[in-house]
Each structure stands twice: as C-alpha cells, then as structure tokens.
Amino acid sequence: MRCHPSIILETLFPAVLVLVFIIMASVQAWSDLYFAIMAPIPVVLTMFLYWRWSKTWISFTDEEVVVERDTLFKMKKRIPYSKIASVNVNRGLVNRLFGTSRIQININSSINAAIPEAVLSFRIDIADSIREFLASRMYGDSAFTVSADADAETVVSIDWKDVLLHSFFGQSSAQMLSGLFFLLYSVAQIYLALSITGVYGGEGLLSLFVFIGVTVIPSVVILFHYANLKVYRSGDTIYLQHGLIRTYRTSFKVTKINAVRVRTTFFSRLMHRSFIEAEVVGLSSDSNSKRPILCLMKDYAEIDRVFSELVPEFLYDREAIPQPTASKRVLGVKCVLWLVLIGAATYVSSLYAERILASIPSITGYEALLGFTPLIVGALLALATVLWSVRAYSTRTLSAGEELFTFEIGVVDRQAVTISYDKVQIANVVRGPLARRYGLGVSSVSLLSSLGGVKIQSGYFDVGELNRIHETVMDRIRTGKYDYRKASR
Amino acid sequence: MRTSKEFEINEKGVTAEGFKTLNRKCLSSMYLWNVIAMAVLLLSVFLIYRFINMPWIDMDLLFTITVAALVLLAAYFVIGPMVFFARYRYRMTDDRIDILRGIFIIRHTVIPIERVHQVEVSRGPINNMFGLANVNITTAGGMAIIEYLEFPVAEEISDRLNDIVVNILKERE
Numbered sequence: 111m112r113c114h115p116s117i118i119l120e121t122l123f124p125a126v127l128v129l130v131f132i133i134m135a136s137v138q139a140w141s142d143l144y145f146a147i148m149a150p151i152p153v154v155l156t157m158f159l160y161w162r163w164s165k166t167w168i169s170f171t172d173e174e175v176v177v178e179r180d181t182l183f184k185m186k187k188r189i190p191y192s193k194i195a196s197v198n199v200n201r202g203l204v205n206r207l208f209g210t211s212r213i214q215i216n217i218n219s220s221i222n223a224a225i226p227e228a229v230l231s232f233r234i235d236i237a238d239s240i241r242e243f244l245a246s247r248m249y250g251d252s253a254f255t256v257s258a259d260a261d262a263e264t265v266v267s268i269d270w271k272d273v274l275l276h277s278f279f280g281q282s283s284a285q286m287l288s289g290l291f292f293l294l295y296s297v298a299q300i301y302l303a304l305s306i307t308g309v310y311g312g313e314g315l316l317s318l319f320v321f322i323g324v325t326v327i328p329s330v331v332i333l334f335h336y337a338n339l340k341v342y343r344s345g346d347t348i349y350l351q352h353g354l355i356r357t358y359r360t361s362f363k364v365t366k367i368n369a370v371r372v373r374t375t376f377f378s379r380l381m382h383r384s385f386i387e388a389e390v391v392g393l394s395s396d397s398n399s400k401r402p403i404l405c406l407m408k409d410y411a412e413i414d415r416v417f418s419e420l421v422p423e424f425l426y427d428r429e430a431i432p433q434p435t436a437s438k439r440v441l442g443v444k445c446v447l448w449l450v451l452i453g454a455a456t457y458v459s460s461l462y463a464e465r466i467l468a469s470i471p472s473i474t475g476y477e478a479l480l481g482f483t484p485l486i487v488g489a490l491l492a493l494a495t496v497l498w499s500v501r502a503y504s505t506r507t508l509s510a511g512e513e514l515f516t517f518e519i520g521v522v523d524r525q526a527v528t529i530s531y532d533k534v535q536i537a538n539v540v541r542g543p544l545a546r547r548y549g550l551g552v553s554s555v556s557l558l559s560s561l562g563g564v565k566i567q568s569g570y571f572d573v574g575e576l577n578r579i580h581e582t583v584m585d586r587i588r589t590g591k592y593d594y595r596k597a598s599r
Numbered sequence: 600m601r602t603s604k605e606f607e608i609n610e611k612g613v614t615a616e617g618f619k620t621l622n623r624k625c626l627s628s629m630y631l632w633n634v635i636a637m638a639v640l641l642l643s644v645f646l647i648y649r650f651i652n653m654p655w656i657d658m659d660l661l662f663t664i665t666v667a668a669l670v671l672l673a674a675y676f677v678i679g680p681m682v683f684f685a686r687y688r689y690r691m692t693d694d695r696i697d698i699l700r701g702i703f704i705i706r707h708t709v710i711p712i713e714r715v716h717q718v719e720v721s722r723g724p725i726n727n728m729f730g731l732a733n734v735n736i737t738t739a740g741g742m743a744i745i746e747y748l749e750f751p752v753a754e755e756i757s758d759r760l761n762d763i764v765v766n767i768l769k770e771r772e
Contacts (some may be wrong), residue, residue, distance in 0.1 A: 536740055541705045579670075
C-alpha cells in the first residue's frame, strides 16, 4: 500500500514556507532573474515529492513493516515488530484538512531515539487499524483489548485550570523568574520614560519581547500541546492523548519505562502541586516536551493516586536516607568558594561601572544609581548561593529497594526520580577532593531516555551506600533476577 | 608520586582489588599532546594581542590575568599527566568493566558487560606514534572509554568483550 497523497503537502508545506520567507527577505537585493530561479523550485519540489510518493510502498508482513522506495536512491527498510518500541499517531493542520493521521514508528535505539524510524500518513480509519495491528503485534492481542479510543476513561481528569497552571508554573523556576525579571524591568523602563519625559519612545520593548520569548511563548506551546490530556492504562500499555490543534496519541508498554520522575517547581510547591514524567525508551515526542508527561500539575494526593494506578511497578517501600552531616561541610566549602568568586566579580564589575559612569558627566539622578547595580546583583547572588547551599543539604535523599532506587534531587525545582536497577546502563561514583576527605561521593547513572542517553545524579552520600547501586545492578544480572526478556518485550 | 591505598599496586602490577595500571608510554602521549595544545594557545594569545585592538579593556589587567592563567595551565599540563597516570586503574572481569580515574575528581565507572552494545578500538595520530589505543565501549545509555592502552592489550580487551557479548546473545537464542 501507499501513504495518503496528502503526505506530499505535509512535506512540501514547511519547505515552501521557508522558501517564501527567503524570497520576501531578499526581495530588495535581487532582480527578476532571482525570481526566475526561485519560482520554479516549489513546482520542481512538488514533482519530486509526487514521484517519491508514487514510488514508495509500505507492506505489513507477519514479522515486520517494510518500507520500500524505488527512486534514484533505492531503499528497503525492514522494521521487525519485535524491535518497535512505540507507535505514535498525531494529526497536524494538513492531516485535519485531508482527514488523515500521521503514524510514527520508533525502535529501541540510543543513537536516534528522538527520530522516528518511519513516518507514514494514512486516512484516519486506516491509520487507526494499522496502529491497532502494530500494537497487537508488539504487545500481543490481549494488551490491546481496549484500543486507543475516545470512550476509554482517563485515570485523571484534567481541566483547563490544570493545563493553564501547568503551562505557566510547570516550567523551570529559573525560566519563570528570569521572565518575570524582564517583565518588571520593561514596566519600570516604560514608567520612568513616561514619568520623566512624558513621551514614550519605545523604551522597555526589548525586555518585553524577552519576557514573551522566555516565558509566554513556551507556556502557550505547552498549553496547546497538553490541552485535553487523557491518560489511561490497558493491560501493560499506557495510552496518552492530548493536543489542541495537533492531537497526539501515544502508547507505550510499561516495560519501556526506565524511570519515573515526580517533579515540583518552586511555584508549584506554593500550590501543593506536582507532576509526573516518564523516561520512555524509543518514544519520539516530536514537540517541545523531552519526555512524556503522565500527569499535569495536580495536588499531591491526586498525584500519588495517579502514580499508583498508572505505574505501580515503580512503587516500593521507600526509606529515604538523608545526606550525612559531613555533606554540610562539603556544601559549606563550596558555598564559600562561590561567595569568593561572586565577591571578586562584583568588585571588578563595580570598578568598571564606576569608570564608565565617571566618563559620562551628563548622567544625573536615577541614572547615577546604575553604579550600584553590580553591588545589588552581587548581594542577591550571594544571598541566593547561601540559601541554595542551606537547602541543598535537606532536600536531597537516596532510597534503595530491591528492584528500584530513588534519587530526590534539586533545590529550587525538585524531583524524585525512581529508577529500575535493570535499566541502568553505566553507573559512576564521583568523588571530588573535598568529598573524598569525608568518604562521600555523588552517584551518576546513565539510562536510555526518549532523547538518547541521559545521566541522573544524586546528592552527596557515603561512598559505600552509592557503591550498593552498581553492586545491586551486577547482582541482579548474576543471579538472574534481571529478566532480559521482560526488558526487551 | 604518593597514591592512596585504592591505587597502590603490588609486585604483579595490580591493585588489591585486581585493577590494572597503564603503561608509562601514556605519559609521553599526554605530554606531546599538552605541548601541542600549549603552542596553539600561546600562538592564539600572541595573535590576539598583536592584531586585535580592544580600547575598552584595561590591557595591563588583561595581560596579568592571561599570564597568570597560562602559568596555571602550564603547571597543570606538567603535573596533570603524572597524577592521571598514578590514578588511572581499570579492571575487566567476566561480567563487568571498572574504570577508576581522575586528576582532581575521581570517577569510578562500572559498565555491566550485559549492557554493552558495541566495542571499538580507536587510535589517534599521537597515540599511534606511541603504539597506544583507546577502547570505546558503547551502551544504550552512553559511552565509556578505557584510554591509553597498548595496542595489543586494547585488541585483547576488545576481542574478549566481543566474545562475552556474543556468548550472552547466543545463550538467549
């Protein structure tokens, strides 16, 4: 069978947009000859894409998906069902116009985990039946008794308030605070310009654009991406459905989850809310999100319930070990070193600011106060460093169970990452010169995530405790507790 | 150079826990690399001072900072390889690879052989001059490297690793 011909437009659309932009941007600089060269490009591109579409065939055998292309560059791609990690279906603007869906097939690979192995486009009903067929091949018939349909009941009900709160306060606190800083700065600039001169000459616009770029646009993207979120589990498979304009339908087996993160940001904690993310192998999330969100920001009790219903495999009796008292000294010395650095940078910046201001005699009034900016920024940074160091001691913990272990990490934005020993690829214990004196170290484990390899790092703990992580990994392999069949299913 | 107990080697050339040490030839390779890096850096600094005019910067202060940084870097380039050599240990058993290394920060890396996807022996031009090679071990979650091995040792480790991985896969069929 061939893909739906609308795939030609899907591919053509972005290329033509770029082309139009180039033509518009350089219209002044080029002559008619330029247009004569540029104008045929979309036509040639359309003909090429049509030729490629007509020569591309997809077949589904008993064992594999075969994508065959008989153009100048001949290609025959075989994707065995057993190697497929996930099948995602989503619908963009072109798909909606033509009543089609886009199917993305991802295989297990650390090299190109973010890039789908095959992207196919079919009429909605055909796409749905292909997805069901693939899922039954991947997971077995029983796993797909409930197909990804509109009637399936979601594990958690997400309303517009949840999506809005998540889109703004779910972003990192640094991003949020820097955005707010630029917004305040912009407001101050506009206010001062109006109150002093009475005439507005565009002051503060740049800061306002930075605020929009740093905070507003990412929030709107998340809002559009996660609107109408529906999440449910059928057998061993988790289904996600979301999106306002482009709808995303994703499914993956629980065995493909390597780690689950329960995250909070500074602002979400003020509202007693957290959210759940998963590290899923071979899942391409073709948008702003690096890892699939299983549940948007909800109150703690609701998050606990959703966690236990969606991923009970990642629940165990956690006994959180706090960082040893000696880690206070390591954090303290690090804090002092940072303070010295901040002090030196503040001193040098103040000297420069003073010199610059002295060379401009016309500066008076509030503008002269600019000389204090390095001092104020330095003092704020020093205060933040001290607060960070104090909190860094109490927020990080380590828990180790038989099959899972958890790192609680982060100071301002925090997360509890629960990891399966069987998914650890490389384990490191890192000891700095100061930590070594107290027998402390930091554990760093490498896993396969949706976007390739990812490293997760713990706080400071006794080296013996940290060594237990890789010893358990090895012990599970040696004694056969690690079941490779389960991991590759 | 004095080393802590975990790096101490016995008469057989291994630590109490069976970790092996590198061949001293690795020092020559590192020093040659450092000399080249220092020469490139000095040339860059000279060109910047000679041809780039920066009137808004206090050139005396910048010169002092640059000289201090270069002296520190030169000291690191001299001492670094010795510490690296003294603190580099590796071990390969039937089911895991351990690498213990670091100049200031000591990192103990454990790679279960069960997780190994690919093994590769690589030789850069400088290492090649001294008959040295690296063994690059790729897993699904990233890569680890055993550096500055003598070429036959690197080949032997690579072959042994490949054999173990193939055996694991055969057992599973």
